[in-house]
Amino acid sequence: MNFDAIIERRGTDCAKYDAYAEHGHTADILPLWVADMDFRSPECVLEALREAVNHGIFGYSIRSSRYFPALQAWFSKHFDWEIAPQWLMNTPGVVFALSAAVRATTKIGDNVLVLPPVYYPFYRVIADNDRKIVRSELNYENGRYTMNFADIERKIVENDVKAMIFCSPHNPVGRVWTLAELQTLGAICKKHNVAVISDEIHCDFAFPEYPHTPFVKACPDLADNVIICTAPSKTFNLAGLQVSNILVPGEELQKRFKRELDIAAYHDVNRLGAVAATAAYEGGEEWLTECKAYMRENLKYIRNFLAARLPKIKLVEPEGTYLAWLDCSGLGLTKEQLDDLIINKANLWLDTGSIFGEYTEQFQRIVLACPRATLEKAMEQLAKAVDSL
């Protein structure tokens, strides 16, 4: 696999490059905002898709008998986690599942906890379902984010919180929560009967020194009150094929979650999505290993570049994901000036910090899943813009 290859994505109806006008940008802006990759999926996935396309019939589909065993073997091998067939429900996306999970675990008007700064659809999913958002900010000290457990417990008690949406590994700050952290959080949720909706979509991108633990494995006594959201979409760059794997160990909760899927009238899995996911879990490991190694080099590249050329911008060291969270407070700009610098002067399309939380206007999130040359171009544009200040 040649991750250096520049593959033209413009004109393929991809959100990352082609939705610039909807977002108020010009056609030549360099996009490193949405979390997908500028890489082709593993060859085994392309081969399986070609075979399905050549067959040419795309009627209603079921999951193949290979699907669950492939997923089960993946989780067993990578996370030493044994899943059972009745836990698995598919949805077209993780955000879709988060929304159903909020409805399955809470009632209208209930309070749902999040830990900002966090992936912004969490807020939308809570508000759109007429639930209320309760925030416990992560601590940010010496360039590292941690959970504030005393504040989490206080917010849960004060607001009678019924559920939390948890991001593990955490987008955008890149933390891969330790077992001890997960267990401390789990104990608080157990004590106050808070359901945990654990979004683990980035689980396959934890760096080897920071192993990811599925929430239900860390906190088995909470298993009845946990929904784990995973997907092959980030891992193998399949977001456009719309398939996610949602794992619900508790029998009662399975029924409530299934009921929400029924109400949303979602039934059959996307045929090509299921074909691609099966092939990826069966044969995509080597590709993923190479992909992760490449992206770690991308991370190293921007770390070195920032230190040498842009010392006022600090990289918040990620422990996983293919995202880099940049602390730009050293530039001393207002939010408007920072956005102007990034968009108009550097001609870069990143995710601006304020969409992730109330106190992160001085941050920008950059996606590292692109050929090195693209990243070099982006960093040069950024350096030139900062030099011009």
Ligand SMILES: Cc1ncc(COP(=O)(O)O)c(C=O)c1O
């Ligand atoms: C934490 C997290 N959850 C969910 C998603 C999106 O999931 P989906 O496209 O399956 O709805 C993303 C995409 O960036 C993400 O970072």
